[in-house]
Amino acid sequence: DRFVTVPAATPAPGVPAGGTMEPSAMPRPSPDEARVLPRPQCHPAGESQEQASARFMRLTVNAAPASTAALTASGLTFGAVIQPLAPPRLPGEGEVPVVSFGTSGVVRCRRCRTYINPFVQWTDGGRRWKCNMCYLINEVASDYFGPLDSYGRRTDAGERPELSQGTVEFVASADYMVRPPQPPVYVFLLDLSYHAVSTGAVEAVAAAVLSVLDALPGDERTQFALLGYDSAVHYFNLSSKLAQFQTMVVPDIDDIFLPMPEDMLVNLADSKEQARALLEKLPRMCAETQNLDAALGPALKAAFQLMQHVGGKLHVFSATLPNVGEARVRNREDARGPQPPKRAGVAHSGPARPAGAAQSNLLLPEEGFYKKLAVECSRQQICVDCWFTGAVYADVVTIGQLAKHTGGAVHYYPAFSAPRDGAALAAELTHNLTREQGWEAVMRVRVSQGVKISSFHGHFFVRGTDLLALPNVDADKAFGITLALEENALTSTHVAVQSALLYTTSEGERRIRVSTACVPVVASVAELHKLVDVDAVTSLTAKLAAEKALGGKLDDGRELVQAKALEAINGFRSVCPADARRSSALILSEPLRLLPLHALGLMKHAAFRPEADVRADERAAALMRLQYLGVLHAVPAACPRVMPLLLDLRPPLGAQNPATGLVNLPPLLPNASDRTVASPHGVFLVENGSQLLMWVGQSAPPAFLSDVFGRPTLADGQPAVLAPRSHHPAADTVANICEALQAERGGLLAPLRVVPQGSAEEALVLRCLTEERTVQMMSYDEFLVHLMRTSQAKVP
Amino acid sequence: MAAASFWFWLLMLAAATGLMLCLVVHLITYSDLESDYINPVDATERLNRFVVPEYAVQAAMTVLFLVTLNLFPLLCNAALLAWHVQQYRHQAHLLDATSIYPRLQECKRHCLAKLGFYSLAFLYYLYRMVYALVATRTAHRLKER
Numbered sequence: 001d002r003f004v005t006v007p008a009a010t011p012a013p014g015v016p017a018g019g020t021m022e023p024s025a026m027p028r029p030s031p032d033e034a035r036v037l038p039r040p041q042c043h044p045a046g047e048s049q050e051q052a053s054a055r056f057m058r059l060t061v062n063a064a065p066a067s068t069a070a071l072t073a074s075g076l077t078f079g080a081v082i083q084p085l086a087p088p089r090l091p092g093e094g095e096v097p098v099v100s101f102g103t104s105g106v107v108r109c110r111r112c113r114t115y116i117n118p119f120v121q122w123t124d125g126g127r128r129w130k131c132n133m134c135y136l137i138n139e140v141a142s143d144y145f146g147p148l149d150s151y152g153r154r155t156d157a158g159e160r161p162e163l164s165q166g167t168v169e170f171v172a173s174a175d176y177m178v179r180p181p182q183p184p185v186y187v188f189l190l191d192l193s194y195h196a197v198s199t200g201a202v203e204a205v206a207a208a209v210l211s212v213l214d215a216l217p218g219d220e221r222t223q224f225a226l227l228g229y230d231s232a233v234h235y236f237n238l239s240s241k242l243a244q245f246q247t248m249v250v251p252d253i254d255d256i257f258l259p260m261p262e263d264m265l266v267n268l269a270d271s272k273e274q275a276r277a278l279l280e281k282l283p284r285m286c287a288e289t290q291n292l293d294a295a296l297g298p299a300l301k302a303a304f305q306l307m308q309h310v311g312g313k314l315h316v317f318s319a320t321l322p323n324v325g326e327a328r329v330r331n332r333e334d335a336r337g338p339q340p341p342k343r344a345g346v347a348h349s350g351p352a353r354p355a356g357a358a359q360s361n362l363l364l365p366e367e368g369f370y371k372k373l374a375v376e377c378s379r380q381q382i383c384v385d386c387w388f389t390g391a392v393y394a395d396v397v398t399i400g401q402l403a404k405h406t407g408g409a410v411h412y413y414p415a416f417s418a419p420r421d422g423a424a425l426a427a428e429l430t431h432n433l434t435r436e437q438g439w440e441a442v443m444r445v446r447v448s449q450g451v452k453i454s455s456f457h458g459h460f461f462v463r464g465t466d467l468l469a470l471p472n473v474d475a476d477k478a479f480g481i482t483l484a485l486e487e488n489a490l491t492s493t494h495v496a497v498q499s500a501l502l503y504t505t506s507e508g509e510r511r512i513r514v515s516t517a518c519v520p521v522v523a524s525v526a527e528l529h530k531l532v533d534v535d536a537v538t539s540l541t542a543k544l545a546a547e548k549a550l551g552g553k554l555d556d557g558r559e560l561v562q563a564k565a566l567e568a569i570n571g572f573r574s575v576c577p578a579d580a581r582r583s584s585a586l587i588l589s590e591p592l593r594l595l596p597l598h599a600l601g602l603m604k605h606a607a608f609r610p611e612a613d614v615r616a617d618e619r620a621a622a623l624m625r626l627q628y629l630g631v632l633h634a635v636p637a638a639c640p641r642v643m644p645l646l647l648d649l650r651p652p653l654g655a656q657n658p659a660t661g662l663v664n665l666p667p668l669l670p671n672a673s674d675r676t677v678a679s680p681h682g683v684f685l686v687e688n689g690s691q692l693l694m695w696v697g698q699s700a701p702p703a704f705l706s707d708v709f710g711r712p713t714l715a716d717g718q719p720a721v722l723a724p725r726s727h728h729p730a731a732d733t734v735a736n737i738c739e740a741l742q743a744e745r746g747g748l749l750a751p752l753r754v755v756p757q758g759s760a761e762e763a764l765v766l767r768c769l770t771e772e773r774t775v776q777m778m779s780y781d782e783f784l785v786h787l788m789r790t791s792q793a794k795v796p
Numbered sequence: 797m798a799a800a801s802f803w804f805w806l807l808m809l810a811a812a813t814g815l816m817l818c819l820v821v822h823l824i825t826y827s828d829l830e831s832d833y834i835n836p837v838d839a840t841e842r843l844n845r846f847v848v849p850e851y852a853v854q855a856a857m858t859v860l861f862l863v864t865l866n867l868f869p870l871l872c873n874a875a876l877l878a879w880h881v882q883q884y885r886h887q888a889h890l891l892d893a894t895s896i897y898p899r900l901q902e903c904k905r906h907c908l909a910k911l912g913f914y915s916l917a918f919l920y921y922l923y924r925m926v927y928a929l930v931a932t933r934t935a936h937r938l939k940e941r
Contacts, residue, residue, distance in 0.1 A: 375837060375893050405894050455898060462897040464832045 003576065004593045005585040006784055021586070021784045027593040028670055029639060035662070035744055036535055036635045037090065039591070050118040052166035052515035055086040055093060057499060058536035058631055059517060064451065064495035066523040068488045074525040075571025076532060077564060081539045083478035083630040084443065084501040084513050085436055089746055091661030096513065097161035100171040104143055106512065107162075111136045114446050115170070116162050117516035119496055122148050132496045132518065133448050166517060172502060172510035181504040182381065182440050183221035185312025186433070187265070189303050191389075192228040192286045193294050196319035200418025201389040201425070203283035205317060208426040210279040212433050213272070217506035224268040224275055225306060228282075229299035230291040231324055236278055239263035240270040245278045247285070253298035253325040258305050265306050294320035296399070297327030297369060304377060311381025311440055313408075313472050315432075318399060319389045319416070327369035332362055333393040333616055362616035363623070364552045365398040374405035378461040381440040383472030384408045385432065388617065389416035389425070396620040397550070407459050407470040407477065409628060412621035419719065424750040431747045432474075438503030438511075441470040445481055448495045454482045457543040459628040473503060476748060478630025480543040490521050526575045529589040537568070538598040539634035546607060546623040554619075558608040565599035566794075568592055569787060573795040581796065586788035594639065600783045601638040601671075601770035610776045613763065625690070632746050636689030640768035642669040643737075645683045645694070646704060650729055654736030663740035672771040672780070680757060686768045687741050692749050695765045696720070698757045708734055709754075720754035799932045804864065805925035811857050812918045818850045819911045826904050829896070840891045847889050851880045869920065876913065 006025045033039075038054035059080045065071035071078055088094055101107065107116040109131035121130040126148045128137050146156040157163040162170070188209060196202050216222060228234035233253060237246040237260055248259050258264065268275065296318060303314055322329050365371065377384060384402040388394040388411065400410045411428060413421050443460075444467050445453060453466055457480035463469040468479070483497075496518040504510050522528055541564050549557030572589040573581060580587060588595065606614050607622035614622075626634060643666040647653065652664050669684065680697040683704060687693075696705070702712035707730040710723035725732040742749050755761045766772075773779035778786060825843055828834040834842075858877045861870040883889040891903070 371892075371894065379837065461894060463835060465830055465897065467832075 003572070003580070004588045004590055005580065005583070006588065006788070020781050021788070023781075026780060026784060027588065027597060029594055029597070029668065031665065031668055033594065034636075034639070034641050034668060036632055039533060039535075049165050050518075052517045053093065055089065056084060056167050056515040057082050057497065057517050058533055058539075059497065059519060060533060060536045060540055061519075061528055062531040062533060063519050063522040063528055064490060065485070065528060066490050066521050068485050070523060070525055070528065071485070073571060073574065074528045075564075075567030075569070076528060077482060077537065077540055077544075078484070079480060079482040079536075079540045080497055080517075081478050081480050081536050081543075081631055082445065082499045082515070083476075084499060084515065085438060085473060085475045085477070086630070087436060087475045087746065089632075089744070096167050096169045097165060098169045098171065098511070099160070099162050101173075103173075104141060105173060105175070106170045107141070107144060109134060109136055110138050112446065114498055115500055115512070115514045115516075117496070117498060117514065117518075118157070118163050118166065119494070119516060119518040122152055122154060126154065132494065133446050133498070135449060135492075162514075167513070167515040170512040170514065172512050176502055176512070177510055181508045181510050182311055183223055183508065184216065184218035184437070184439060184506045185223045185225075185265070185307060185310055186216060186268075187225040187227070187303055187307055187312060187314045189299055189314060189316045190226065190228045190282075191230070191294055191296075191317045191319045192234060192289060192291070193230040193320045194289055194292050195390060196317070197283070197286050197289055199319065199389065199391070199416050200422060201317065201319055201416050202286060204418055204422040204425050205387075205429065206279045206282050208429040209433070210276065211426070212430050213268075213276060213279070215434050216268070217434065217437055218268075219507050220267075220269045221508065222268040223265050223310070223312070224271070225265040226275075226278060226282075227264075227299060227303055227306070228286070229295050230289065230320075231293035231295055233295065233299050233302050235259055235264055235302075237263045238266045238271045238274040238278065240266065240274065242274065245274040253295045256298050256301045256305065258302060261306060265310075292320065293324045294318065294322045295325035296322035298325040300373060300402075301326070304373065304380070304382065307382050308380040311471060312383075313437070314377075314382055314384045315387065315429075316384055316399075316402065317387045317389065318394060319391075321390065321392065321394060322399075327367055329367055329395045329398055331393045332366065332395065361552065363397055363550055363554060363620055365401050366395070367398050370399055370401040371405060374402045375461065377402070377406045378463075378469050378471055381471040382406065383470075385411070387411045387413075387425075387429075388621070389413045389421075391415040393615075394617050396617040396624075400620060400624055404459050404624065404627075405461050407461070407468075407472060407628075409459070409477075410621050410624045412617060414615070414618060424753075427751050435475045435747065437475075437506055438470070438473045438501065439506070441473045441501055441503035443468045443470060443473070443479070443499060443501045445497065445499045447483060447497050448492060450486055450490045450492060451483050451495055452486050454484045456481055457540075457547055457627060459624070470501075470503075473501065476630070476633075476746065477628055478539070480540045482540070482544070492521060494518050494520055524575075525571060529572045529575070530591065532568075532589065532591040534592055534594055534598065535631045535635045537564075537592075537595065538602065538638050539631040541565075541599075542602055542607075542626045542634045542638070545602070546626040549608065550620070550623050550627070554608070555610070557623075558603050558610065561599050561602050561608065565595050566787065566790060568595060569791050570795050573791050581792075584788075586784055586791065596784055596787055597770075597780065598635070598638040600778070600780055601640070602634075604767070604770050604774065604777055605637050606767065607637075609767075609774070611774060629748070633689045633748055636687060636745065638770075640671060640686055640688035640770060642671055642769070643667070643685045643687075644669055645685055645708075645734065646681075646701070649707070649733040651733070654733040654740070663736070663743075665737060665740065670771055671769045673766070673769050685737070685741075686765050687745070687749065688768045689745055690748060690750060691764060691768075692738060692741060692752045693761070693765050693768070694752060694754045695762075696754060696756045704730070707731060714754070714756045720756060722752065722754070799928055802925060802928040802932060804860075805921050805928055808857060808860070808869075809918065809921045809925055811853055812914055812921055815850055815853060816911060816914045816918065818846045819907055819914065821846055822907050823904070823911070826900060826907070829900065836893045836896050840893045840896055844890050847891075851884065851889070854880065869917070872913075872917065876910070 112134040114133040119132045130137050146154045149155050162168045226236050232249050232251040235248045383406045385408040386403045403410045460468040498516045501513045545557040545560045576587050656663050680699040682697045683700050685694050706712045707728040714720050723731045725735050738752050755765050771780035825839050829839050858873040
């Protein structure tokens with residue numbers, strides 16, 4: 001068996017043994033691993049196209065345990081992360097083939113309704129097929145018949161994508177619709193209170209929406225509406241018959257009614273001019289407002305009434321805590337004073353004063369209005385995205401319930417200020433509005449007989465057994481599932497997992513995207529450990545821990561991350577040869593080499609870190625993002641990348657490597673501060689899946705600064721932005737590198753932010769250096785020692 | 797005429813039947829949920845209607861047992877009442893449409909356990925009722941002789 005030993009360092013004379021680990025042996029990610037490229041063992045049958053592409057479905061273990069005992073002994077979590085609409089990101093990834101069955105209907109199993117997939121068994125000369133989920137023999141319709149070759153495979157599998165590729169898209173007939181496919185509907189509910197206007201949030205949002213107004217996914221049926229709220233609800237009449245848009249302010253917020261519903265939710269193509277004029281004039285119209293109130297509850301009810309007949313996507317912007325009308329939210333953060341410490345966690349070094357107790361209760365939602373409204377929205381196919389730009393407490397947890405149960409997203413910009421965050425907000429809003437979306441969707445996951453789905457994780461509404469209601473699903477949303485064996489042992493040889501997403505495209509076609517993965521059943525723990533996918537494990541563990549934390553138990557969530565890592569290590573250790581176990585070293589299986597680093601990084605992430613430097617809102621937003629985003633977000637969050645920039649900044653750096661198709665990036669540095677932050681002469685890039693930061697030391701070489709920024713020093717008080725590409729080839733290379741990083745993370749990365757040493761945002765950079773020891777958490781070295789000692793004690 | 801205790805036990809019997817009916821409605825709704833005959837929002841509305849009345853009736857029965865000093869049924873019902881109070885305090889007694897599916901197996905287990913308890917209680921009350929009835933008759937017959 002291949003395994004990695006991380007030996008303890010040979011101690012200097014006089015120093016007690018086993019205090020640190022051998023520095024050169026500490027596992028760190030390779031550049032490809034940091035890019036979250038699928039590993040070779042993701043597909044046990046080689047890079048077979050038959051399996052669902054890794055971008056759609058990643059199983060934590062690419063094998064199924066033969067018995068529950070084997071799974072428990074291995075200490076692994078058996079599950080999957082499914083991202084049904086993932087876009088192509090790497091060279092070699094293409095579009096999903098579309099298959100139309102016409103009038104005969106999609107070929108499905110008679111009993112369990114599984115879709116036809118490459119892993120079914122053909123019998124009786126090709127006249128029958130055996131479902132790989134429920135093992136029922138189905139008849140093949142005469143127009144679907146095809147002869148078999150000597151191996152029992154269909155000879156025409158090459159022409160039929162559904163028999164040769166793991167992910168296909170079927171065109172759904174009228175049986176799959178309860179109503180005609182809905183048009184894309186975009187509704188924006190803007191906060192027009194003083195805080196929103198004075199910080200520039202309204203202007204930034206209006207400008208961003210204006211810039212993508214022509215690029216919104218959809219066709220000539222697309223509908224658009226804009227509502228505003230402060231102490232009253234503002235309605236905008238965008239009827240195409242009017243020369244100018246009209247505003248109507250309704251101060252009565254106790255009895256919500258819509259003054260002119262057909263003219264507020266308008267066809268975008270017809271009313272394009274009115275919509276454009278509104279977005280241009282809106283910031284100026286409310287520039288003088290002194291209104292400090294926000295009636296979010298009544299405004300939401302108005303938006304709901306507006307959209308309930310058709311459904312669609314609602315973007316809610318909130319800058320002021322809702323303080324008038326229904327569903328007022330009180331400021332919980334200020335109300336409570338300093339809290340006594342709860343208990344010392346496991347990985348805590350230093351004085352034990354975790355912020356767990358104070359923060360745990362702030363992670364529970366308070367007002368029940370938002371959850372009830374979310375359930376009603378889900379029934380009417382309305383999905384809500386929440387954008388928070390407030391300076392003080394915004395109660396992301398309570399209002400975020402709207403997003404959580406309708407399948408939406410949560411975006412948090414603490415103390416938004418247009419000069420600093422405007423570009424990031426615009427980029428995120430643009431990405432959100434223009435990415436691929438599926439409307440009025442439902443998703444069902446089926447597994448082979450003998451295996452059952454224990455739980456689902458993500459943002460959705462569970463509408464039936466194994467059935468998730470997703471009013472709007474987009475390219476970045478991912479769902480985690482945990483699997484368990486129904487009986488204590490599996491008798492079959494293979495286990496298949498099939499996810500089916502029934503959705504309406506933005507062009508109004510009803511489609512079913514089906515991804516199928518089939519893995520062998522293995523009996524031995526060692527085999528299971530060979531086929532682990534550490535990225536999927538990290539992502540699923542993050543989802544499980546986030547769910548625990550959002551249930552009010554933050555410390556439990558953090559300890560879950562460590563516990564799962566330890567279980568996996570112990571599970572592998574139990575099958576290691578005895579002489580390897582006797583040595584003073586931490587033994588890790590080859591695929592799980594990076595598990596300790598990922599676990600430590602996750603525990604130090606803003607979502608879970610015990611230090612009190614993370615406010616409840618930021619924590620809640622980070623936890624929710626871990627829940628609904630996929631592998632591409634979780635892995636860099638757990639293991640941020642650090643790249644030096646004081647290099648020869650010329651091609652081939654920043655240019656595409658013709659052999660791999662990937663862009664050449666600077667080499668990775670360990671996430672530690674000894675060589676980088678300590679040196680005021682250094683400049684490096686830090687990327688953690690959501691933020692891209694460039695840290696510039698105080699004494700960085702002036703030549704570099706004038707090449708890249710256009711001036712020899714950043715201490716002159718002007719905002720630090722990159723010089724235009726034409727200024728110097730180095731600036732061009734840096735811009736190329738940033739662009740490549742953005743593309744690698746699928747558009748989830750905020751635009752580059754330059755952080756000079758000593759500025760307020762330095763804390764963001766320091767947080768990404770996960771190998772460092774913090775006030776309450778161990779360094780990477782100490783963590784490895786702790787894991788080594790604990791696993792040696794548990795499995796001698 | 798039958799003794800007062802007969803009427804008392806008859807009342808308890810009726811109450812126990814009512815409680816069992818509540819739970820049967822629960823179980824039917826759970827199985828409907830599993831086989832997709834009802835959606836979770838309607839199901840939780842239906843179920844939540846029966847929870848507080850069930851708790852109230854069970855509390856009333858316990859109080860009546862305390863007043864009439866029937867120790868054995870009092871102890872059993874008091875245990876169940878304690879559990880109900882615990883659920884109420886943690887706000888876990890009402891079901892929520894967003895979390896009903898993950899909690900379905902746990903809720904079914906609780907339901908079946910309570911149904912078993914109420915069935916045994918039903919039989920016990922029936923026995924006490926018949927005993928009260930027969931004892932009264934026997935007492936009357938003895939008096940007449």
